[in-house]
Amino acid sequence: MKRWLTPEEARSRTGLRLVLTVSVPGPWSEAAKALFHVKKIPHDRVIQEGGSENEALFDWTGERNAPQAVFNQETTRSGWRDIIELAERLEPHPALCPKNAEAREEMFDWIALLADENGLGWQRRLMLLQPMMALPETHPGHQMVANLAQRYGYDSTKAQEASRPIIQILKKFSLLFQKQREAGHRYLLGESLSALDLYWAAFAAIIDPLPPSICPMPDVIRAGYLCEDPDIRSALDPRLLEHRTALYQEWLEIPLDLGP
Ligand SMILES: N[C@@H](CCC(=O)N[C@@H](CS)C(=O)NCC(=O)O)C(=O)O
Incomplete structure (x- = not known):
């Protein structure tokens, strides 16, 4: 590395x-x-x-x-x-965006559900910040949490309500994957790997972190990433997690390189 x-x-x-x-x-x-x-x-x-x-x-x-x-x-x-x-x-190869303009926009709409403001990642981050907001000012992590809260619009009501949009997004992904399976496709859109699969693989980690053999990270971060909210867990289609694992095994860099 x-x-x-x-x-x-x-x-x-x-x-x-x-x-x-x-x-x-x-x-x-x-x-x-x-x-x-x-x-x-x-x-x-x-x-x-x-x-x-x-x-x-x-x-x-x-x-x-x-x-x-x-x-x-x-x-x-x-x-x-x-x-x-x-x-x-x-590098056009392998293509990660559909050639057809409509399909391309459709892919970006799906990624937006994960990565845009108010998407799954954004909402889940509000949930992650919630317990950290209680850190006393004397705690060494206090300023970091305050910066994140300010950058990403934390407020306690929004954090409390974050599970609902997460559940809706997970259900949409479950239906999407179901349809793809029924059509005989193994990826989330069309017939081949797209950027949407890669974004799904990365964003799934903030609900269900990768195992230490694939992603060595501090225990405290792993515990924070793991989402135990029962409604979110039951909305998360286990086949989407299997898909995530298969993507890491076939396409992605393992173990993850998290830097210094
Ligand atoms: N603008 C980015 C999203 C950026 C973002 O939310 N970054 C966060 C990821 S948790 C970050 O850098 N957080 C740490 C920090 O703000 O220092 C995009 O649209 O892809």
């Missing part, structure tokens, strides 16, 4: 630099890694520290969070859709 660069080191390089949250399998970052891994696009990985000010990163790219993709002197891509489109442009 290659050494991850600091933003100071990365800014003077050329080629593709992928800014990723270090030490945790953050779903947006893991999905971005998956795109470039599947397409075998060489890149440097750059450290972003979750919940920190990331001043050197901000000074370089104008963004404090992750993921970000910076290709040569081009503008920084930090939205999931822009990152997918960059990956597709840099």
Whole structure:
């Protein structure tokens, strides 16, 4: 595994630099890694520290969070859709977006349910922040939690209501997969792997984390990622988890490289 660069080191390089949250399998970052891994696009990985000010990163790219993709002197891509489109442009094979414009939009709509503001990842993050909001100001993690809460619009009512949209999204994915199975397809859209499968694989981890053999991460993060809400668990189709595991085994980098 290659050494991850600091933003100071990365800014003077050329080629593709992928800014990723270090030490945790953050779903947006893991999905971005998956795109470039599947397409075998060489890149440097750059450290972003979750919940920190990331001043050197901000000074370089104008963004404090992750993921970000910076290709040569081009503008920084930090939205999931822009990152997918960059990956597709840099290496068309294997194609991860349908050629047909309508099918392509349909795929982006499905990914939005996972990765957009108010999607599954966003709502689940509100749930994860809830117990951490109780940390006393003297706790070393307090500032990190306060930064995340402020960046991602935490409020306790929204956190309490987050399970409902998560359940609706999981049920939609279950129906989608069911239809695909009935049509004899093993992926979430069409007949081949798409970016949607990769986003599903990455986002499933914040409900059901990958085992330590695939994703070695601190116990406290694993415990936080594991969702035990019984209504969410029963909405999660076990076949979608089997699909996630199969995707890691066939297509993705294992064990995960979470950096320094
Ligand atoms: N803008 C990104 C999502 C970015 C995002 O939500 N990043 C979070 C992932 S948990 C992050 O970097 N959190 C840590 C931090 O803000 O320091 C996208 O549309 O793909």
